[in-house]
Amino acid sequence: MKKLTYERPIINKINSGMPNKFGTRTEYQPITYIDEVSVKEIMKEHGSPVYVLSEKTIRDTYKDAKKAFTARYPKVQFAWSYKTNYLNAVCNIFHQEGSWAEVVSGFEYDKAIANGVSGNHIIFNGPDKSESDLETAIINNSLIHIDHYDELYMIISLAEKLEKKPKVAIRVNMDTGISPQWSRFGFNYESGEAWDALNRILINKNLELVGLHSHIGTYILTANAYNVAGTKLADLAVRVKEKYNHAIKYIDFGGGFASKNTLIGAYLPGTDTCPTFSEYAEAITTSIINSRIKLEDFPTIILETGRALIDDAGFILGTVLANKRLADGSKSMVINVGVNLLFTAFWYEHRITPAQNFSSHTEHTSVYGPLCMNIDVIRQTADLPVMRKGDDFVISRIGAYNMTQWMQFITLRPKIVIIDTGRQVHVIRKNEKNEDINSFEHVPDHLKKINV
Amino acid sequence: MNINKNIAISGNGFVFDPTTGESFSLNSIGTEILSYLKQDMSKEEIVLAILEKYEIDNITVEKNYVEFLAILREYKLIEND
Ligand SMILES: Cc1ncc(COP(=O)(O)O)c(C=O)c1O
Numbered sequence: 001m002k003k004l005t006y007e008r009p010i011i012n013k014i015n016s017g018m019p020n021k022f023g024t025r026t027e028y029q030p031i032t033y034i035d036e037v038s039v040k041e042i043m044k045e046h047g048s049p050v051y052v053l054s055e056k057t058i059r060d061t062y063k064d065a066k067k068a069f070t071a072r073y074p075k076v077q078f079a080w081s082y083k084t085n086y087l088n089a090v091c092n093i094f095h096q097e098g099s100w101a102e103v104v105s106g107f108e109y110d111k112a113i114a115n116g117v118s119g120n121h122i123i124f125n126g127p128d129k130s131e132s133d134l135e136t137a138i139i140n141n142s143l144i145h146i147d148h149y150d151e152l153y154m155i156i157s158l159a160e161k162l163e164k165k166p167k168v169a170i171r172v173n174m175d176t177g178i179s180p181q182w183s184r185f186g187f188n189y190e191s192g193e194a195w196d197a198l199n200r201i202l203i204n205k206n207l208e209l210v211g212l213h214s215h216i217g218t219y220i221l222t223a224n225a226y227n228v229a230g231t232k233l234a235d236l237a238v239r240v241k242e243k244y245n246h247a248i249k250y251i252d253f254g255g256g257f258a259s260k261n262t263l264i265g266a267y268l269p270g271t272d273t274c275p276t277f278s279e280y281a282e283a284i285t286t287s288i289i290n291s292r293i294k295l296e297d298f299p300t301i302i303l304e305t306g307r308a309l310i311d312d313a314g315f316i317l318g319t320v321l322a323n324k325r326l327a328d329g330s331k332s333m334v335i336n337v338g339v340n341l342l343f344t345a346f347w348y349e350h351r352i353t354p355a356q357n358f359s360s361h362t363e364h365t366s367v368y369g370p371l372c373m374n375i376d377v378i379r380q381t382a383d384l385p386v387m388r389k390g391d392d393f394v395i396s397r398i399g400a401y402n403m404t405q406w407m408q409f410i411t412l413r414p415k416i417v418i419i420d421t422g423r424q425v426h427v428i429r430k431n432e433k434n435e436d437i438n439s440f441e442h443v444p445d446h447l448k449k450i451n452v
Numbered sequence: 453m454n455i456n457k458n459i460a461i462s463g464n465g466f467v468f469d470p471t472t473g474e475s476f477s478l479n480s481i482g483t484e485i486l487s488y489l490k491q492d493m494s495k496e497e498i499v500l501a502i503l504e505k506y507e508i509d510n511i512t513v514e515k516n517y518v519e520f521l522a523i524l525r526e527y528k529l530i531e532n533d
Contacts, residue, residue, distance in 0.1 A: 006508035009482035009520040011467070013527060014475040325519060329526055361465075361479040386479065388512075 007386050008323070010363050031353045031394040035419045039317055039355045039394060042417065042425060048392065049318040049337045051416040053399060053428070055093060057313035059421070062097045065257075065309060068277035072285040075300040079123050081255050082108040084306030084400045085314075089418055089428040091115050094309075102304040106133040113140075123252065123304070125171065125213070127151075127185065134158055138166045145169045145213045145252070147186055152197065159206040169211030169252065170197050174232050176216050176225040185215070189232050198236060202244045209246065212236055215254025215304065219263070219347075223275040223283040226253060230287025237299065238292045252302035253284055259311035261348040261397050264380070270348075277308070307400035314399025316342060317355065320391045321370060331365045333387065337395065338369025338376045341413065343405040344398060345378045352378070355392035358385035371410050403429075408437060453521075454531050455489045469529065476527065481506075485520060489530065 032039055035054050042052060062078070069076040079102040080094035086108060091101070092115055101112035104126030112122050119140025127147045129137070131154060137144050138158055146152050146168055159166050171186025172194045187194040201209050212233045216225055230253065237248040258274040266273070284301060293299070318337040326332055335352075339345050352367060362383040369376040378395075387393065406413060412432040417425050460468045465483050467476040478486065481502070488498045495517065502513050524530045 003507040004505055006502075006506035006512075007479055007481055008516045009479065009485050011476050011478045011482045011486075011520070011523055011527065014466075014477055325522070329523070359479050361477070 005357075007359055008388060010361055010386055012361075012363060029353075030357055031355055031396070034315060034394070036423055037419050037425060040392065043317055043319075043355075043392060045425070046415050046417055046427070047431065049316055049341060049414050051341075051398075051403060051414065052315040052317060053087075053090065053416065053418040054313045054315075055418055055420045058090070058093050058310060058399075059097060061309050061312055062094065062099070065277045065303075065305060066097075068281040069285065069301065069303070072281050073288070073298075073301055075298065077250070077300050077302045079121075079252075079302055079304050080309075081304045081306035082111065083404055084255075085310050085403050086111055087403055087416060087428055088115055089426075090310070090403075100302075104128070106130060106136075109133060109137065109142075120167075123213075123302070125215075125304075131158070134166075135162065138162055138164050141167060143167050143169060143210060145171050145186075145211075146197070146201075147171055149197070152200065156204060156206065165206055165208050167208050167210045168201060169209070169213045169250075170194060170201070171213045171215070172233060172236070174214065174216070174229060176228040176232075178217060178220060178222060178225045180217065182215070182217050186213070189236070194236060195239065198240060202240065202246060209240070209248070211250040211252055211299070211302070212248055213252040213254065213302075216256055218256045218307070219258045220256040221258055221273060221275065223279040225283075226256075226280060227283040227287045229253065230284055231291065234288055234291030234293055237297075241293075241297060247297040248299050250300040250302050251288065252304065255304045255306040255308075257305050257308035259307045259397060259400060261311060261344070261350070264347060264349055266349070310399035311397045312399065314397070314402065316395045316398055316402070318393055318395070320387045320389055320393065322389055323387075326366070331363055332368055333365050333384070334368050334370060335378065335393070336370050337378065338371040338411070339378070340369070340371060340376075340407045340409040340411065341402065342369070342378060342395065342398060343402055343407075344400070348397075349379060349382070350395050350398065352382060352384060353394050353396065354385055354387055355394050358387070361386060408432065412437070455486075456529050456531070457490070459486075459490075459529060461487055461490065467529070469527075472528065474527070476529075482520065485517070486524075486529075489524075 034052055035056055079100035081102045100121040101117045102123045103109045103112055119142045122142040124137050124142050125145045155166050172189050173183045173186045174189035187197045201207050214229050216229050233251050240246055257280050260270045260274050262270040316337055318335050321336055322334040324332045362385055365382055365384045367379040367382055369378055415427055415431040416429040418428050419425055458470050465478045499513050
């Protein structure tokens with residue numbers, strides 16, 4: 001007789017009157033396949049942990065987002081926010097779909113150029129643009145979004161020196177009714193600073209004002225905040241037109257759409273609370289359509305959407321290292337994915353799903369990474385099915401920021417693979433090796449000899 | 453070690469302790485072990501019963517058994533002599 005599959009015995013107290021927010025039973029299935037490719041096979045071939053991206057999900061999500069806008073407004077342009085995930089393969093999927101590039105540093109700028117994006121389709125944001133960065137951007141006709149007056153004056157002097165007319169926009173910050181208000185970037189609307197900056201640009205014959213930009217924050221749960229932003233930006237555009245007879249070519253709404261992840265401490269899961277692309281699109285497009293901007297001057301709407309376009313396409317696969325009981329009797333599980341690889345665990349209650357069959361029982365568990373650090377918490381508490389040492393799991397919705405904000409800390413960073421639309425798996429970033437890390441270092445001669 | 457003999461074990465993984473009014477949910481192995489305990493089976497007998505029925509090694513079963521009993525003690529479902 002074939003023996004049955006074993007599972008660790010568990011018992012949970014039922015707290016009547018205090019139901020768990022998602023019920024006591026797991027309502028989900030194991031994840032054994034991603035885009036019809038076996039999770040176990042990927043791990044066998046590429047190791048554990050390993051990041052997996054789905055090209056199909058990236059393309060589908062992009063098309064959904066784009067359709068939400070083009071159905072409502074004639075001129076729409078996306079610009080891929082490099083910081084969200086600047087693996088070249090990922091950037092190029094977005095560029096193939098028609099996205100421009102949105103960068104915030106010389107490093108990212110050079111990456112976009114190397115990927116083949118033409119200079120006039122690169123939006124250069126952020127407070128850190130060096131003189132030589134700006135020079136390159138001016139020569140390439142890139143769209144420079146000015147963050148502060150020092151930058152404005154540097155651009156004015158470079159324009160003279162290079163005898164070129166830089167294409168500029170200003171970043172505007174404002175009260176949209178949400179907090180925190182990101183007032184440290186760009187020029188403030190309510191105080192009149194933004195209007196002042198626009199005047200300085202427009203009286204200067206060496207600059208071409210092409211756009212207005214705002215990025216009101218990230219993970220914005222109220223779509224209406226974008227309507228408030230659009231109304232204020234449209235007001236600036238109308239005033240520019242009235243005073244200078246100059247039409248603004250585009251209004252850039254930045255990023256900030258929430259992905260369907262659940263924020264730490266949120267009562268309801270993100271899948272229930274996040275606005276849809278259509279809701280954001282409705283708020284944004286109506287702010288322009290209903291403004292005093294004339295039809296012939298309707299600006300292109302630019303979107304620098306980051307996390308909402310890529311989170312769903314990313315997974316990290318890993319393995320359970322140990323189960324432990326803490327001093328207070330509570331249960332914890334140690335996995336081989338730490339905050340070094342999953343930076344977003346600081347914000348999100350990431351969903352951890354076994355990669356093999358499990359029973360319907362769950363346990364209240366803390367999930368810790370492998371780092372020898374108290375901050376290495378992947379889930380403070382989670383109701384998880386019983387998993388044993390050596391069992392594999394899939395953490396979903398991790399495509400945004402983790403592959404850029406990760407840290408080489410204590411362990412080496414693993415491979416990143418992508419599953420293409422024909423179910424082929426490609427390595428798009430190799431795993432790090434000791435030699436790679438050591439190649440950056442130099443030990444002076446007098447420190448070479450040790451005797452321990 | 454004494455198991456609280458008053459507890460009611462239902463077939464589908466629920467346990468009710470009438471002395472405290474508390475209820476618990478268990479997975480099938482948990483239920484199984486609890487009913488073995490109620491039949492006064494020894495640790496060795498229980499481990500053997502599990503090894504015969506399931507695809508698993510001795511060390512894991514013993515480790516899990518000890519841990520499981522610690523939780524039962526915590527929930528006052530068993531008591532030390
Ligand atoms: C200027 C700018 N644009 C776009 C983004 C992308 O934001 P998100 O990932 O919230 O869509 C960011 C992120 O901080 C940003 O600073």
